[in-house]
Amino acid sequence: DIVLTQSPDSLAVSLGERATINCKSSQSILYSPNNKNSLSWFQQKPGQPPKLLIYWASTRESGVPDRFSGSGSGTDFTLTITSLQPEDAAVYYCQQYYDIGTFGQGTKLEIK
Amino acid sequence: QVQLQMSGPGLVKPSETLSLMCTVSGGSISGYYWSWVRQPPGKGLEWLGYIYFSGTTLYNPSFESRVTMSVDTSKNQLSLNLNSVSAADTAVYYCAKGQSDTYWRFDSWGQGTLVTVSS
Numbered sequence: 001d002i003v004l005t006q007s008p009d010s011l012a013v014s015l016g017e018r019a020t021i022n023c024k025s026s027q028s029i030l031y032s033p034n035n036k037n038s039l040s041w042f043q044q045k046p047g048q049p050p051k052l053l054i055y056w057a058s059t060r061e062s063g064v065p066d067r068f069s070g071s072g073s074g075t076d077f078t079l080t081i082t083s084l085q086p087e088d089a090a091v092y093y094c095q096q097y098y099d100i101g102t103f104g105q106g107t108k109l110e111i112k
Numbered sequence: 113q114v115q116l117q118m119s120g121p122g123l124v125k126p127s128e129t130l131s132l133m134c135t136v137s138g139g140s141i142s143g144y145y146w147s148w149v150r151q152p153p154g155k156g157l158e159w160l161g162y163i164y165f166s167g168t169t170l171y172n173p174s175f176e177s178r179v180t181m182s183v184d185t186s187k188n189q190l191s192l193n194l195n196s197v198s199a200a201d202t203a204v205y206y207c208a209k210g211q212s213d214t215y216w217r218f219d220s221w222g223q224g225t226l227v228t229v230s231s
Contacts, residue, residue, distance in 0.1 A: 001173075040216060042157075049206050049221035050149075050157065061217075093157055097216035100172050101147075101159035 002026055002096050006104035014112045018082045021107045023094035025075045031098060038098035041070055041079045043090045044106075050093060054079065086111055114139035116207050116222035124229050130197050134190040134207030134222050141165050141188050145210030147218065148181060148192045150203040153226075158203075162215040163190065170215070197229045 003026040013019040029038045037057035042050035052061045054070035057077055067082045081088055089111045094104040120132035134146070148160040161171035163181040171179050180193040190207055205227055209220040 044157075049208070049224055050218070052218050055217055061219075095157070095159075095216070097214075100170070101216055103157040103159065106156045 002029065002099045002102055004094050004096055004102055004104035006092075006094060006107045008107060009105070010108040010110070012110040012112050013084055015084055015086065017084055018080060019084055019088070019109055021079045021081075021092050021094075021109070023072075023077045023079070023104050025077070025096055028074050029096045029098035030074060037073055037077070038096055039070075039072075039077050040095045040097065041068075042093045042095060042103075043088075044093065045090045053092075081109075084111055114209060114220050116209065116220055118205070118207060118222040118225045120225060120227070122226055122228060124197055124201075124227060125231050126198055126229055127196055130192075130194040130201060130205075130227055130229070132192045132205055132207075132225060132227070134192075136188040136190070136209075141183060141185050141190070143212050145212075145215035146181075146183065146190050147208045147210060147215055148190075149206045149208055151206070151224075152200075152203045160192070160194075162210065164215075199229050201227070202229045203227060 005024045007022045031038045039057045041054040044050040058070045069080050071078050091106045091108050115137045117135045124130045142165045145162050147162040163169045182191045204224045206224045207222040208218040211217045
């Protein structure tokens with residue numbers, strides 16, 4: 001099974017600053033037919049279902065603010081949130097869909 | 113955007129079967145992938161599997177021996193059965209809508225239902 005490991009487990013970043021969350025896969029999740037990486041990023045707030053932010057590692061879902069961006073390839077991926085807003089406080093998960101859909105353990109983001 | 117309304121018992125006894133339903137409104141089940149995802153209290157997300165509107169399924173191997181997903185297109189309903197449950201199956205369960213060509217691009221979710229396994 002593919003294991004996703006996120007780092008850090010939690011972080012606190014000041015309002016207006018940049019937050020970076022990493023996701024490392026135990027094996028490459030590059031999907032050869034389209035040369036894209038099979039990775040999504042989700043945001044989950046308390047009491048709510050997850051919300052898809054990014055797919056194919058760097059494609060922003062419709063309606064997601066452009067201060068959310070994804071990058072990386074192969075086994076190492078990053079979610080970057082610039083100009084942090086109070087509403088960005090949440091738990092963020094990466095998910096791979098190269099194999100059966102496993103999630104990372106989550107990263108809790110607090111806004112200072 | 114479609115609405116997904118989940119229903120089912122919130123308490124199930126150990127060794128019994130957990131059964132949940134997800135009713136889709138504002139759109140059709142047909143043409144899409146539908147997944148079930150769960151989240152133990154205070155923990156991360158687990159994808160249980162998907163069912164295509166045609167009835168084709170793909171289950172997470174971790175649950176394959178215990179899980180059954182079904183679809184009733186005439187009622188616009190999805191069902192999840194998980195048998196031989198234990199306390200480890202206590203979780204918030206979600207149904208989620210995928211796309212016509214990708215199961216993982218979830219654009220709508222049920223509200224989530226907490227199922228507690230306890231005698």
